[in-house]
Structure formats: C-alpha cells, structure tokens
Amino acid sequence: MKKARILVQGIVQGVGFRPNVYRIAKALGINGYVRNLGNVVEIVVEGNEKDIMTFSNDLKLKKPPISKIDSVKIEWLDEDSSPEFNGFQILESSSNFSGSSVIPPDVATCDRCMEEVMLAGDRRYLYPFTACTDCGPRFTVINAIPYDRDRTSMEEFPLCPDCLDEYQDPEDRRYHAEATCCPVCGPEVFLYREDRIESENPIKEAAQLLDEGNVLAIKGIGGTHLVASTTDDLPVIKLRERLGRMNQPFACMSPDVSTIYSFAEVADYEEKALLSRNRPIVVLKKNVDYYLSPQVAPDLHNLGVMLPYSALHHLLFTYTDAPAYIMTSANMPGEPMLTQNQDIINKLDGVADYYLLHNREIVNRCDDSVVRFRGGDMAFIRRSRGYVPEPYDFSNINTDLNVLALGPEIDVTFSLLKEGKCYVSQHIGDTTKYETFLYLQRAIDHMMGITRAQNIDVVVCDLHPQFFTTKLAHELGEKFNCPVLKVQHHHAHAAALSLDWELDEFICIAADGVGYGADGSAWGGEIIHYHGAEYDRVASLMPQEMPGGDLTTRYPARMMMGMLHPLYSTEEIVDLMKTHYLDYFPHRLKEIEIIATQLEKNFNLTKTTSTGRVLDALAACLKICGERTYEGECAMKLESTAYQGEDTLEIPLKITRKEGMNVLNTSQLISSVLKKKMDGMPLEDLACSAQKAVSRGLAELAIKVASKKGVDTIGGSGGVFYNEAISMTIKEVVEDAGYNFIQHKNSCAGDGSVSLGQAMVAALKCGKQS
Amino acid sequence: MKIGMSHGAGGEIMQGLISDIILDNIKNKTVNGGVGLADLDDGATIPLGENEIVISTDSHTIDPLFFPGGDIGRISMAGTVNDVSVMGARPLAIANAMVISEGFDVDELERIIKSMDEVCQETGVAIVTGDTKVMENDKLDKMIISTTGIGIAPKGAITRDSGLEVGDKIILTGSVGDHGISLMSYREGFGFETDLKSDVAPVWGMVEAALDIGGVHAMKDPTRGGIANALNELASKSGVGMFLDDEKIPVKREVHAASEMLGIDPYEVANEGKVVMGVAPEKADEILEAIRKNKYGGEAQIIGEVTTDKHVILETSLGGKRILEAPIADPVPRVC
Ligand SMILES: [Fe+3]
Ligand SMILES: [Mg+2]
Ligand SMILES: [Zn+2]
Ligand SMILES: [Zn+2]
Incomplete structure (x- = not known):
C-alpha cells in the first residue's frame, strides 16, 4: 500500500474539479481525500503504485471541460504507514490558504443545461439562470475568494432543498456549482416600463416588444445590452438617434450558426470561435445575401455577431423568428456599461422603451469580448x-x-x-x-x-x-x-506580441493611431527592434504635421492638408480643398484658410508618424470618410471600400533617410493617390491599391532592418493589424522575402x-x- | 538644462522651475507671518496693525504691443491691479519700471502711459514711483514693463487660494478665452479679431461688490493657462475638488469657432479681465447679481460647486463627465 500527496495547480476551483477527482478515485477504488488550498488542489491518496499513477494521469486526461491544469506534482509519503482512509472524501476548502487563486472566466450555458431548460416538465424548464459546474457565470458574480457561494452574488439566493441535494451530491453535475439555482430559489426576470409590468412570461413579452420595433435594455450576465430588431431600419435608426451614435457598428446576437450563415460568411475557424464556450463577438464578412438592415453596420463590409451565452438569451430567441437582434453595450459613450437596475432605468430613460431586468447583482462588469x-x-x-x-x-x-x-x-x-x-x-x-x-x-x-x-x-x-x-x-x-x-x-x-510567440527578439511593425514617442512626438508607424527589456526604433513613416493636434483625428481632411503641405504650395492646397473637400470642414472655406495659415506659420502643429492618420487621410482623399465619429471609423471604411476593389494601380513607394533612419514618404504616397483619383480611377481600386502601398511600405522598412540586424522574424502589432488586407499583404511581402511573420493570436493587436x-x-x- | 518657452507658459513645467530653482534657493520668503513667496498665491501680504498690506508684481512683455481691446500699458496696470484685487485687497498704488529699447517711438510710449493712467483712474489707484531704462535694440525687443501693486485689506480679510470650502459655489465673471484667442489671431493673421477683442480690464469693481456682500472664500484671475489652470490651482491648494457644468461656462461664439478651427481649448487660454471665485452658497445669488451689475460682469455665471473629490470635474451635456486638467505647455496628441 502506497501513499501519495498530489498537488494540482491551474484553474481548478469552481469548475467541478474536486467531484471529478472523487469520481476518478471511486472508479479506481482509491481511498483518500481532496481539498482546495487556494490555487492548489491537494489530493492525498493511498493505493498500489500502479493505480495511483493511473489516477494521476486520469486527472489530466479526464479533467472537467472548463478546468485548466498547469501542473500535477506527486510526492510519495511514508511507505509503511497503515491504511488510514476509509473511502474517498471531498473536504471543505481550507480557509487559511496562501497564494493566488485562479478564478475561471464566465462560461456560456452548456448543452446539458439547455436541454433541461427546453424540456417541458423539467424543474428548470424555461428557467433563464440555469447553470452547472460546467457552465454559467464565475468572474462576474465573485466578490471574494475562495470561490464559494457565500462570497458571490448568489449568496442572496439560498438553495432550495432540491438544489441543495444536487449541490451536496458528489455524483451530481451540480455538486458545488456555486451559481446553481432553480425557479424556486434563484433570481427572476421582470419587465419594466416606468414601473414593473406584471407578466406571465417577461422574456416572451420582451421578444414581442422587440419585434414590434421597441428598444429594450436587457440585463444579462456581465452587463446590460441595448437590444433592437435588425430586419427593419427604423428600430436601428431609433436606437442610433437616441444614443447619438449615428455610424458606429452595432454587434448582433443570432440564435444559431445556421442563421448566421444566411447573412454572413463564416469560415470554419470563425464558426469554432462563435461556438466556443467563451462566446465572443466574432467580426464576420457580410455575405452576398446580407439582408439585415444596412444601418446595423453602415458602410462596412463586416459586422460583429455572437451566439447566445446564457439561457436568458437562448429563451429570448425561442419566442421570435428574428434572425438577429442588435446587442450593444448599454452605456453612455465612453462610460462604463450599466449594471445596476436603478441606474439602468434612470440613465437609459429616453434610450430604452422597456427594460428586461433581473435581481441578481452583477459584481464585476465584463463587456462582451470581440475577436x-x-x-x-x-x-x-x-x-x-x-x-x-x-x-x-x-x-x-x-x-x-x-x-x-x-x-x-x-x-x-x-x-x-x-x-x-x-x-x-x-x-x-x-x-x-x-x-x-x-x-x-x-x-x-x-x-x-x-x-x-x-x-x-x-x-x-x-x-x-x-x-x-x-x-x-x-x-x-x-x-x-x-x-x-x-x-x-x-x-x-x-512585448505583448512577443509573449504570444515566446520570442526574445524580433522586428516589430507597430502601426496604430498614436503612442507617445521617446522624442515627445506622436508615434504610430514604427519599426521597432524588440529585444526584451529594451527596444530600438529603427525606421518609421515620415513625420507629418497635424494642424490642430487631435482635431486632425476627428477631421481627416486636416491631416490630408498636413500631408500635402511638403509637396504643394499653400494656394494649391487651399484650392484643392475648396473645390473638392469643402464639406469635410465644419467651418468651410474659413477653416481651410485657417489651417493653411497654421501650416504656414507653424501654429499649433504637432508631428506624427501615425499609420492611422495616414489611413484616415487616404479615406478623406478618396471621399470615403470626412469625419470620424467612432474610433477607427475612417480606416475601417477605407478597408471596406478597398474590399470591393482590386490592387490594379501602381502606387510608387519612396523610402528616404532621415536622421539616420529609413522613412517611408507618405506625402508622396498620398499625392500619387490623389493624382490617380483626379484622373478618374475607380475609388475601390484606389482604396485597395493605396492600402496595399502602405502595407508594402511598412513591410519593406521592416525587411531592410531585419536583414541588416540579422533577425529572422518580423511581427505586426497595433490597431492597424485588425485590417485584414493590410495584415495579409504585409505577411505576404515579409514571407516572400524569406522572413517569418507573426501576428497576435492570444492577445489584442490594439491597445x-x-x-x-x-x-x-x-x-x-x-x-x-x- | 536650458530654459525653454514652456518654462514660462504657466503649466506644470513652469511650476517645476519655480519650486526647484527659485523657492529652494531663497531663504526669507515671508514677513510677519503673512502670505509669502512659497504660497505662490496671487500676491503676498504683510500684516501691520489692524491691516494687511498686499503686494503683487508682474513683468509684461506682449507681442504685439497694441492689440484689439488694449495695449501693453493697459495690460500691465490691469494685470497687477487684478492680482492685488483677487487677494481681497483694495488696490492703492503702483510702482512702474520700464525697460525700453533704443529707437522706440515716443508717441507710442505716450499712448502706453495714457493707457496705464486710464486703468488707474478707473480703479482709484496711483502710480507712485517708477523707473525707466533704455537698452540697445539688438538686446531687447521693444519693451518690458514691470509693475508692482500695493493694496490694503483689514487684517484677516485676505482671500487665499486655499480658502475654498466644500459646498461653495464657483462664480465666473464672464466669457473665457477672449484675450488669448483675439491676440493669437491678431498676431498670426487668422482674422478672428475682427469680431473679438481682448477682455483686458481691472476687476476691482466686481471684486469689491462681492467682498461687500461677504462670504467670498477664494479668488483667482485666470490668466496664463486659462480657467483650467486657475480652477485646478484653487482646488489643489484648498485640498478639494469641483463639479462644474460645462454649459454654464460662457464662451463667445467667435472664441468657440476659433478654438474649433485651431484645435485650441478656450479653457486653457489666457484671460485678462475675469475672476473665478468660491463663495458661500447662501451668498452666491446675491454676489452674482452684484457682479452682473458691474460693467465687466454682465455675463457672470455660477458655474459649479466645490466638492470633496480631489478632481475638477466638468459635466458636459453630450460627453458625460471628464476631468478638467491643468494644462501642460504643449499638448501632445492622445486620441488614437
Ligand atoms: Fe496602440
Ligand atoms: Mg487668490
Ligand atoms: Zn451547464
Ligand atoms: Zn432551487
């Protein structure tokens, strides 16, 4: 008879890990106990060596779906000690543990729970808060650790006898499922207008109200959504006007993947992401049959879609034929998403027509993820x-x-x-x-x-x-x-990109809107030689003037004027703007003249090498976007226009030396695009070619440096790398030159x-x- | 380190220079327990008997010397009278030192002196002493005027920057940005000055009206760095915060338009004839009314109140709440 102490680390709390250990032990006839010690699960077992080894392997092989095992350490205990244990037990969490506890993220409602919700006669039939150890909220309900029900917002809902039985039975899949509940003991939903509306089935009524064109605020898991119908323009426009958000794309929720196929292109990897238990919003291309309102994601070739991630969302879609609802975070622009019932009702007064709320507190706000x-x-x-x-x-x-x-x-x-x-x-x-x-x-x-x-x-x-x-x-x-x-x-x-690939050194193309540079100017089109704790800035886009600083970010035609300034006379620029871009300046001609004077007199100009500003200026130049009303708007619309076009036009690139660095001459680039536009070339092809030119320019700057420094990997980071065409072009150019190209895969390309x-x-x- | 223009711009960089290089190297900074150099208030005080003497000094350089709404003479008198006034003291006398460059036009000098006299007459102040120097014109651009103002207040009646109390109402005596924008525009040739002129004016009349009612806890004239700087200074010296209503802050249409076209924040632009003050809430309406009767105070507003928060918060009608920061010298783009 051998005895061993096994320590397991990882996401092993609140995921049904201990009952799983119990079941594995029972199956092998091993005696002992398991208990939580914070981030470590401690298991002490006795049995023959072979069984204990099998047991230890099974811990990894048969782990519960949402657990994550980082390490399993076995320590053999005294050989000759007599049998100590009678059966296998799950002990209470030890409260005096040390170390950090890894709390699992929220998990979409699992299939088994949904079966119960949809099964007439089940005691959780149509119950929107159904959850088990394999699914349901975690992070969003946790007040403190260790993760036990009395330290979550479920504390207010004492378990009924039926739920308690399940909770205490190691053989049940709701054993210590901290968020478990049922219609008898758990939270409930209710519908509000100014006051609570008595309703037999508030979720069903909510769906009807949505289909009648109302805007609803629906409190969900980590926050609240503003929800509206997508098949008709009017509700979407109504929501836009009420939020003052006239252009920003809204994310949608669709009942299932096959419905999404009806209006969007879904690659298999995208389908996998949609269906993953993390349930992110996935940005998909609209397909040729796209039939949702164009107002959902105006002037863009893509839109964000997610699948239901709580029983409440699933139920909503059982009461409607709608292919999708808009589900956008309910917040005032830039402010945190609303989570408190009273706030939702007060602050969304005039935005939402009805409120579908529930009485479980959201402890940690957590916006939907987007990939x-x-x-x-x-x-x-x-x-x-x-x-x-x-x-x-x-x-x-x-x-x-x-x-x-x-x-x-x-x-x-x-x-x-x-x-x-x-x-x-x-x-x-x-x-x-x-x-x-x-x-x-x-x-x-x-x-x-x-x-x-x-x-x-x-x-x-x-x-x-x-x-x-x-x-x-x-x-x-x-x-x-x-x-x-x-x-x-x-x-x-x-550094974030290096982490995704475990690299110590590479050449990074850092392309985004703005980042404060070591020289005090605004960087954003940089070639960085990354080597861990240090970096060297080794090349960049050409520094350009931003007349009026951040104002150029909102009005990209200002940036265009700044970028043309090195090549054209002030009179030529004023004339060009007056003739073709007058409506891009809120104060019209007066403003154009003022900007020209600013450029002449070097008044309130700041320098930037930003790639984002170059893309903005190109969008303005091609008359795609004259005012940015949401982050990335001009560049996103440029991408969508380019998506319709082909890379048929030659935009020459000019790389020059400036202060010991290679810089890509973006003035020359935009002027060449402008000339072709004036020659009447198709805008879509121009957008496509211009975007490719910027990509090739960045890639070439990076390749020159990589070859000089003898570095074999080039990577791309920064918000610009969300642009598929730019990412793919850079990848192609870099790989053609014989270098590896890396992109973010488990982190954000943006900020x-x-x-x-x-x-x-x-x-x-x-x-x-x- | 060399002195840069930002060291004189009234922002955080200038604060750094003052505390590290100036304050640290001067030992005697206060007299009779009055407000001293280290307090960095609008002026200093010397308690004497039943009264406190208030002293404030300023050097004036301005390009151009004559501008819409005023000239260097008016600004050098008003600026000093205003600094004395916002200490809560009646301005009495001015000492005036001028350094003039060789070749300066005497007619222009006369215009400047007359302008000074006009402000003094309006405020009941005398120029009681002075000094005049001339420098080679390659060593000095036109002229520098240094003025020192003396004022008097009953002992203990001084209004310190640090005097704000939670609950106080914040009064602003008129529209902001007029001086900075019109001068900038005139100098660079943007053309806004055709509809706009500097607000340069003595504020004593408005201050006196407020002091007569009582309940004035702190005052500042928002010059360099604009109201953004002045309000933050008041708040931080008093250890409090403010909650302001953006819509209540008067900004002239032309200033608004100019700032929208130039990318300049009117709240960070200099004023030369305005006061911000924190007053007891129960006196606020009465004080406001009195200020509005003054010829410079017609647009006065209660713009907000003092809170326990440590930030100056501005509530805007569309954009929600934001922190109003004290400006640093040159803004760097931050919107990505
Ligand atoms: Fe960035
Ligand atoms: Mg003061
Ligand atoms: Zn489940
Ligand atoms: Zn129950």
Whole structure:
C-alpha cells in the first residue's frame, strides 16, 4: 500500500474539479481525500503504485471541460504507514490558504443545461439562470475568494432543498456549482416600463416588444445590452438617434450558426470561435445575401455577431423568428456599461422603451469580448467576458515581483502580475471619462482582492505625460511606496506580441493611431527592434504635421492638408480643398484658410508618424470618410471600400533617410493617390491599391532592418493589424522575402494588450526582487 | 538644462522651475507671518496693525504691443491691479519700471502711459514711483514693463487660494478665452479679431461688490493657462475638488469657432479681465447679481460647486463627465 500527496495547480476551483477527482478515485477504488488550498488542489491518496499513477494521469486526461491544469506534482509519503482512509472524501476548502487563486472566466450555458431548460416538465424548464459546474457565470458574480457561494452574488439566493441535494451530491453535475439555482430559489426576470409590468412570461413579452420595433435594455450576465430588431431600419435608426451614435457598428446576437450563415460568411475557424464556450463577438464578412438592415453596420463590409451565452438569451430567441437582434453595450459613450437596475432605468430613460431586468447583482462588469480573424489568425479586439481573469503565463520570465500596469488611456485594460501569472483585466475603456476612471480604480482593487495581492513592487504606465493613467500611476506609486516605470507605447505592443510567440527578439511593425514617442512626438508607424527589456526604433513613416493636434483625428481632411503641405504650395492646397473637400470642414472655406495659415506659420502643429492618420487621410482623399465619429471609423471604411476593389494601380513607394533612419514618404504616397483619383480611377481600386502601398511600405522598412540586424522574424502589432488586407499583404511581402511573420493570436493587436506588454517589460527590466 | 518657452507658459513645467530653482534657493520668503513667496498665491501680504498690506508684481512683455481691446500699458496696470484685487485687497498704488529699447517711438510710449493712467483712474489707484531704462535694440525687443501693486485689506480679510470650502459655489465673471484667442489671431493673421477683442480690464469693481456682500472664500484671475489652470490651482491648494457644468461656462461664439478651427481649448487660454471665485452658497445669488451689475460682469455665471473629490470635474451635456486638467505647455496628441 502506497501513499501519495498530489498537488494540482491551474484553474481548478469552481469548475467541478474536486467531484471529478472523487469520481476518478471511486472508479479506481482509491481511498483518500481532496481539498482546495487556494490555487492548489491537494489530493492525498493511498493505493498500489500502479493505480495511483493511473489516477494521476486520469486527472489530466479526464479533467472537467472548463478546468485548466498547469501542473500535477506527486510526492510519495511514508511507505509503511497503515491504511488510514476509509473511502474517498471531498473536504471543505481550507480557509487559511496562501497564494493566488485562479478564478475561471464566465462560461456560456452548456448543452446539458439547455436541454433541461427546453424540456417541458423539467424543474428548470424555461428557467433563464440555469447553470452547472460546467457552465454559467464565475468572474462576474465573485466578490471574494475562495470561490464559494457565500462570497458571490448568489449568496442572496439560498438553495432550495432540491438544489441543495444536487449541490451536496458528489455524483451530481451540480455538486458545488456555486451559481446553481432553480425557479424556486434563484433570481427572476421582470419587465419594466416606468414601473414593473406584471407578466406571465417577461422574456416572451420582451421578444414581442422587440419585434414590434421597441428598444429594450436587457440585463444579462456581465452587463446590460441595448437590444433592437435588425430586419427593419427604423428600430436601428431609433436606437442610433437616441444614443447619438449615428455610424458606429452595432454587434448582433443570432440564435444559431445556421442563421448566421444566411447573412454572413463564416469560415470554419470563425464558426469554432462563435461556438466556443467563451462566446465572443466574432467580426464576420457580410455575405452576398446580407439582408439585415444596412444601418446595423453602415458602410462596412463586416459586422460583429455572437451566439447566445446564457439561457436568458437562448429563451429570448425561442419566442421570435428574428434572425438577429442588435446587442450593444448599454452605456453612455465612453462610460462604463450599466449594471445596476436603478441606474439602468434612470440613465437609459429616453434610450430604452422597456427594460428586461433581473435581481441578481452583477459584481464585476465584463463587456462582451470581440475577436477578428485575419486569414486564419485570430486576434482579440477586446478580451473581456469569457476570458478574464484567466492569466497569461509569465513563468519563463524570472521574476517574483508584483507588477501593476495601467495601460494607455482610451482602450484601457490593466494588468496585475503576481507569482508569474499576469492577470489582464476586463475591458475598462476610455479613462478620460470620469466614471470610467473611477471604474478603473475599483476594478484594480477588486482584482488585487481576488488574487490576494497585498502589495505592488512596481507600477507601470505609459510615457505620455498627460494620460490619466500616468497620473494615477504616480498616485499608486506613492500608495504602495514603490517605483513607477514608464514604458513606451509601441515597446509595450511589441512585448505583448512577443509573449504570444515566446520570442526574445524580433522586428516589430507597430502601426496604430498614436503612442507617445521617446522624442515627445506622436508615434504610430514604427519599426521597432524588440529585444526584451529594451527596444530600438529603427525606421518609421515620415513625420507629418497635424494642424490642430487631435482635431486632425476627428477631421481627416486636416491631416490630408498636413500631408500635402511638403509637396504643394499653400494656394494649391487651399484650392484643392475648396473645390473638392469643402464639406469635410465644419467651418468651410474659413477653416481651410485657417489651417493653411497654421501650416504656414507653424501654429499649433504637432508631428506624427501615425499609420492611422495616414489611413484616415487616404479615406478623406478618396471621399470615403470626412469625419470620424467612432474610433477607427475612417480606416475601417477605407478597408471596406478597398474590399470591393482590386490592387490594379501602381502606387510608387519612396523610402528616404532621415536622421539616420529609413522613412517611408507618405506625402508622396498620398499625392500619387490623389493624382490617380483626379484622373478618374475607380475609388475601390484606389482604396485597395493605396492600402496595399502602405502595407508594402511598412513591410519593406521592416525587411531592410531585419536583414541588416540579422533577425529572422518580423511581427505586426497595433490597431492597424485588425485590417485584414493590410495584415495579409504585409505577411505576404515579409514571407516572400524569406522572413517569418507573426501576428497576435492570444492577445489584442490594439491597445487592449498594452498593459500586458507593459507588465512584461517591467518584469524583464526589474527582474528578481532582492 | 536650458530654459525653454514652456518654462514660462504657466503649466506644470513652469511650476517645476519655480519650486526647484527659485523657492529652494531663497531663504526669507515671508514677513510677519503673512502670505509669502512659497504660497505662490496671487500676491503676498504683510500684516501691520489692524491691516494687511498686499503686494503683487508682474513683468509684461506682449507681442504685439497694441492689440484689439488694449495695449501693453493697459495690460500691465490691469494685470497687477487684478492680482492685488483677487487677494481681497483694495488696490492703492503702483510702482512702474520700464525697460525700453533704443529707437522706440515716443508717441507710442505716450499712448502706453495714457493707457496705464486710464486703468488707474478707473480703479482709484496711483502710480507712485517708477523707473525707466533704455537698452540697445539688438538686446531687447521693444519693451518690458514691470509693475508692482500695493493694496490694503483689514487684517484677516485676505482671500487665499486655499480658502475654498466644500459646498461653495464657483462664480465666473464672464466669457473665457477672449484675450488669448483675439491676440493669437491678431498676431498670426487668422482674422478672428475682427469680431473679438481682448477682455483686458481691472476687476476691482466686481471684486469689491462681492467682498461687500461677504462670504467670498477664494479668488483667482485666470490668466496664463486659462480657467483650467486657475480652477485646478484653487482646488489643489484648498485640498478639494469641483463639479462644474460645462454649459454654464460662457464662451463667445467667435472664441468657440476659433478654438474649433485651431484645435485650441478656450479653457486653457489666457484671460485678462475675469475672476473665478468660491463663495458661500447662501451668498452666491446675491454676489452674482452684484457682479452682473458691474460693467465687466454682465455675463457672470455660477458655474459649479466645490466638492470633496480631489478632481475638477466638468459635466458636459453630450460627453458625460471628464476631468478638467491643468494644462501642460504643449499638448501632445492622445486620441488614437
Ligand atoms: Fe496602440
Ligand atoms: Mg487668490
Ligand atoms: Zn451547464
Ligand atoms: Zn432551487
């Protein structure tokens, strides 16, 4: 008889891991016990050596679906001790554990639960909060750890006798399913207008109201959606007008994949992502039969779609024939999504006609995740619900520091590195909005709580002196009495990408809207030689003037004027703008003249190498977009126009030396596009060719550097790499030249992973404590 | 390190220079326990008997010397009178030092002096002493005027920047950005100055009206760095925050249009004839009414109130709430 102590680490709490261990032990006739010690599950077993080895292998082979095993360590105990155990037991969680606990993300309602929900006569028939150990909310309901029901928002719903039986039976799939409940004991939904509307079936009524053209606010798992019908223009326009969001694409939810096939193209990898239990929004191309309202995603060739991820959503679709509903986060622009019933009713007054609410508290707001494929490569546009707080593994980096990285400013997540695991937060958003800035601070506190991080050794922020996160970093540095490290934006982008591929060195094309450069100018079209803790900026797009600074981001024709300025006389530019682009300037001719004077007199100009601004200017130049009303609008519309065209027009590239670096002459590029436009070339082909030219230019800059430095891998990071055509062109050019090309696959190409990169640079730089 | 233009721009960089290089190297910074150099208030005070003497000083360079709505003479008098006024003291006298470059036109000098006198008469202030120097014209561009103002207040009646109390109402005496935008426009040739002129004016009349009613806890004249700077300074020195209603802050249509075209925030632009003050809530309406009766105060508004929060928050009708920051010298793009 042998005895062993087995420690299992990973996502092993709140996922049905212990009952699974119990079942494996029972099957092998092994005695002993299992219990939670925080992030570690401790198993002590006795039996013959062979059975114990089988047992230990089965732990990995037969693990529950949403668990994740990082390590299994066996330690053999005293040989001659007599049998101690009688059967196999699941012991209570030990409360005096140490170390961090990895809490699983929220999981879409599983098939077995949905079968019950749809089965007439089942005690959970039509019950919207049905969940089990394999599915349901986790992160969004957790107040504190260890993950037990009384530390979640389910605490308010004591289990009824039936549910309690299941909860206490190790053979039941709801054994210690902390979010389990039923119509007798669990939360309930109700419908509101100004007051509560008594209804037999609020979900059914909600579907009817939607189909009649109403806008509903529906409180779900990690937040609230504004929901509207998609087959008719009117409800969509109504929602747009009420939100003042006239162009921004809305995400949709569709009942099943076959329905999605009816209006969108779905590649097999996209289908897999749609069906994954993380249930992200997947950006899909509209197909030739696309029949939803064009208002859903105006002027774009694609749209975001997700499948139902809670029983409540599934039920909604059982009461309608609608192929999809708009499901967009219910928030005021830039502010956090609403989660409290009273807030939803008060703040959405005038936006929603009805409210479908429930009485379970959302502890942690968690926006829907969004992914997009470029070729077969997935990148997160937003990594949030369904993924957070699953950590990134930093065990390759030798550090025992606790690092808190605050990200950039607009598309913020923060990251907390502790014991070699980097927890990237849910989507926080635009921290220039005060409410969001406060939310950031609360979310940090909460993340430190559920990871049991008592102290921070390094706080990391962006180089930008004005970011609110920079200011917060200094406050937190004082609070934790620790140093504040500033990491350059594109260095952080490159670091996040290096993590996806476990690379120490590569050439990174960092192409995005803006990141504060080491020289104080606005970077965004950079070739970075990344080598871990350090980086060199080795090439870039040509620095261009932004007349009026951030104003050029909103009005891209200003950028166009700035970019033409090195090649044309002021009179020529004014004349061109007056004749062809007058409607792109809110103050018309007066504004054009003012901008010309600004350029002449060097008044309130700032320099940028941003790729985003070049794409914006091209969109303006081709009369695709004259005002940006949401992030990335001009570049996205350029991409959609280009998608209709072909790469038939030759746009010559000019690379020159400037201050010891190669720079791509973007003035010459846009002027050549402009000339071809004036010659009457088709806009779609021009958009396509112009986009390809920018891509080739960036690729060539990178290849030159890679060959000189003897580096064999080139990567792409930054929001520009969400653009499929640009990503694919760069990949092609880079691979044709004989280099590897890497893209994000488990992180965001955009700013959502900047905090992750910042944490990584800090870990590499600051290394081991003591 | 060399001095850059940003070291004089009134933002955080200038604050750094003042505290590291100036304050750290001066030992005697206060007299009789009055407000001293280190307080970085609008002026200093010397308590004497039943009264407090208030002193404030300013150097004036401006390009161009004559601009729509005023000239360097008017601005150098008004600027100093205003700094004394917002300490809560009645301005009494001015000392005036001028450094003039060789070749300067005497007729222009006369115009400038007359302009100074006009402000002094309006406020009941005398120019009691002065100094005049001339420099080679390759060493000085036109002229520099340094003015020192003396004022008086009953002991203990001084309004400090740090005097805000939670619940106070914030009064702004008129539209913002007029001076900065019109001057900028005139200098660079943008042409907005045809509809717009500098607001340069002495504010003592408005301040006096408010002080007569009582309940004024703190004041500032929002010059360099605009109201964004002044409000943040008041809040941080008082250890409080503010909640402001964006719609209540008067901005002239032309200023608004110009700022939209130039990419310049009117809240960060200099004013030369405005005051922001924190007043006891129960006195706010009465004070507002009194200020509105003054010839410079017709557009005065209550723009918000003092909170326990440590930030100055601006609520906008469409964009929600944002933190109004103190400007740094040169903004760097941040919208991605
Ligand atoms: Fe970025
Ligand atoms: Mg003051
Ligand atoms: Zn389930
Ligand atoms: Zn129950």
